[in-house]
Amino acid sequence: MNPIRLPASPGATAVLIVGAGPTGLATALLMDRFGIPFMVVERNAGLTDHPRARGTWVRTMELFRQWGIERAVKARGLPDDANGFAFVESITGHEYGRVPREIDFGQTPAWKCTVSQDVVEDELYRVVRQSRLGRVCFDTEFLRYEETADGVVAFTRDTRTGEETKRPALYLVAADGAGSGLRRQMDIAMTGPASLAIMNNDYWQGDLSHVPSVRQVGVFRILPGDPGVSQASVLNTNGADRWLTVTKVGDGSDVTPPQRSDAEVVRLARAHSGVPNLDVKIINRSVWRVSKQVAARYSRGRVFLVGDAAHRFPPTGGYGMNTGIQDAHNLAWKLALVLRGQAGEALLDTYDTERRPIGQANADFSHGNTVRFMKLEEAFRSRNLQAINFWIKDVVHHSHSIGLGLGFSYDDGAIVPDGTAPRGLTLGRYDPSDRPGGRFPHLWLDLARQRSTLDLFDRDFVIVHGPRSADWKAAARDVCERLDVPIRTHELESVDARDGLDMGLYGAVLVRPDGHVAWRMPWVPEEPAASLASAMEHTLRRQGAATLRRAA
Structure with a gap:
């Protein structure tokens, strides 16, 4: 190094x-x-x-x-x-x-x-x-x-x-x-658009710990029956007495948003909480613009x-x-x-x-x-x-x-595409996959459920392979010596497509330090070290690196 x-x-x-x-x-x-x-x-x-x-x-x-x-x-x-x-x-x-x-x-x-x-x-x-x-x-x-x-x-x-x-x-x-x-x-x-709306953030203290729902709800969307009370989102920050009220106060085209007095903020906090005499203390306030x-x-x-x-x-x-x-x-x-x-x-x-x-x-x-x-x-x-x-x-x-949050994938970049079609995303469902570009699936590596496959990926590249694959340890040593880049290996005891592992028993994937798959090899290649070296050179954008050949 x-x-x-x-x-x-x-x-x-x-x-x-x-x-x-x-x-x-x-x-x-x-x-x-x-x-x-x-x-x-x-x-x-x-x-x-x-x-x-x-x-x-x-x-x-x-x-x-x-x-x-x-x-x-x-x-x-x-x-x-x-x-x-x-x-x-x-x-x-x-x-x-x-x-x-x-x-x-x-x-x-x-x-x-x-x-x-x-x-x-x-x-x-x-x-x-x-x-x-x-x-x-x-x-x-x-x-x-x-x-x-x-x-x-x-x-x-x-x-x-x-x-x-x-x-x-x-x-x-x-x-x-x-x-x-x-x-x-x-x-x-x-x-x-730089300005879709102007919002107020009012951070305030008021003890609502006696209300059962505050231990169950992350955000209260206030839809008041009183037309004199503005709609707002009240964000639960600690499940007891600290609240962040987010309210729209102007359209995106407004140059100067209307300013609320501290007294008005207290009035709205009491109305949004439904406790007329709630002891409210303003912690701090801010104004910001919604952008996309x-x-x-x-x-x-x-x-x-x-x-x-x-x-x-x-x-x-x-x-x-x-x-x-x-x-x-x-x-x-x-x-x-x-x-x-x-x-x-x-x-x-x-x-x-x-x-x-x-x-x-x-x-x-x-x-x-x-x-x-x-x-x-x-x-x-x-x-x-x-x-x-x-x-x-x-x-x-x-x-x-x-x-x-988990299913996003890189379609181009520091990866070696393998020609398979992207699976697309479903917001509420994550479909794990070892396809290049995606996050390598999580699997527990011990019965105590303390060590995950994700723990393998931190500072180095890692070859994760099936139990019947090539000798990737030898290939990794060869490539490490020639490219001066650490590559660790890990053998999975079992490989199941239901876990998103399409590499199979004979295959392997190269995972980047950020946990995303750089390269997938679902079969045993003729020259494992040369195949791995080629994938590493492409991923690292190295020019002129020697092509590895298996010793005769």
């Missing part, structure tokens, strides 16, 4: 990350796991104290399990049975209907968690701040960057002293949010967009933060291999190829959920109970989305 050659300047690092939100911190955590020096710059004095996004879905929780923070995140979220919707006149009032929680069918070792963004940031930061390879610099505003022949130079300013600093790096990651100044400097346009936008490209030169800097979704569906963390997971291993000289720089181009279509698909899904709520509001205004019941039942497609 080649050492990473940093720029010969004081304070140089391999990867400079702008923004210490969940995506930026996830990128930093992954750089540490791959042994890559990094620095995070964040203009704020610390982490957010506002819930913002809420909900970490299955694939994200699988990553948190791998990173050692799953239990800590779950301990600070709602119970597993409190993630559904309830449609009510008020939290303590009449209930029109409820969408039950999504059922865990055992296709993952880690189930989703209804938890707020501030908790996620806190737990990610607990890991990142212990790193010996990098650090997070708060009160540090990113100003601009210049690209050089072998890297970038970022210019930052200390918000306390005004002092400016030059920070050399090999690569730059823009995790600076929806209003990304770095994206604007990259001259990358966003496609799609995806960047025209996810990178330029040595700079990469991740998270909200790359895509802005309506909040309906909860895919914004989750998509961003998975952006980081896709980019990290590619940066690590390129920095070590184990892959060609063209591998980094596959970040855009793979993640931008996923960003667009998740944007479309989120916007579809917004339209569904608009239809529900129309039905309620008409007081048509049949229409209300129809749209409440249809919300199941909003909250039951494991098919989208």
Whole structure:
């Protein structure tokens, strides 16, 4: 493994990350796991104290399990049975209907968690701040960057002293949010509507722990009978006394949204709760615009967009933060291999190829959920109970989305397509598959159900093969020696197509460090080492690598 050659300047690092939100911190955590020096710059004095996004879905929780923070995140979220919707006149009032929680069918070792963004940031930061390879610099505003022949130079300013600093790096990651100044400097346009609506977030404290439903419901959709009370979504953040009320206050075309007084926020909190004399304390408030936008490209030169800097979704569906963390997971291993000289720089181009279509698909899904709520509001205004019941039942497609969360697949990029047809997605059902581009299926590897196949995929490529396949251990050793890229092997005791393993008893798949299948070989090839080498060269975008031939 080649050492990473940093720029010969004081304070140089391999990867400079702008923004210490969940995506930026996830990128930093992954750089540490791959042994890559990094620095995070964040203009704020610390982490957010506002819930913002809420909900970490299955694939994200699988990553948190791998990173050692799953239990800590779950301990600070709602119970597993409190993630559904309830449609009510008020939290303590009449209930029109409820969408039950999504059922865990055992296709993952880690189930989703209804938890707020501030908790996620806190737990990610607990890991990142212990790193010996990098650090997070708060009160540090990113100003601009210049690209050089072998890297970038970022210019930052200390918000306390005004002092400016030059920070050399090999690569730059823009995790600076929806209003990304770095994206604007990259001259990358966003496609799609920038402002669909203007929303208020009112985060308040009020003890409703005596209400049984607050231990069962993740979101109360308030459909009040009083025309003087606005419709809203009240998000349950801790199952007791902290609530986030999300209300539409203006159309997307409004330049300046109407401002509510604190007294009005308290009045609405009491009306939405159905407790007229509830003791309400406002914690904080924010105003934001609903957008449905995806960047025209996810990178330029040595700079990469991740998270909200790359895509802005309506909040309906909860895919914004989750998509961003998975952006980081896709980019990290590619940066690590390129920095070590184990892959060609063209591998980094596959970040855009793979993640931008996923960003667009998740944007479309989120916007579809917004339209569904608009239809529900129309039905309620008409007081048509049949229409209300129809749209409440249809919300199941909003909250039951494991098919989208686990079943997404890369059709092009750092994979070797095998010519088989894509299976498509069903939102509420996940169909596991070992087809190139998809997440390798989860199977328990021990009777205690502690070790999953997903635990095999972290920092290295892995050949997973059946019990009657070729000698992939020997092939992997041969390819490792010649390409200087670690490849581990794992033999499955049984291979069943019902688990999504179409490689069969004689076949094998090559799985990338991010758990996605790069290559599938459902039979024993004539020259296993040569076949594996060819797949690795294609995946890593290596040019001029020697073709392996089996010894005579």
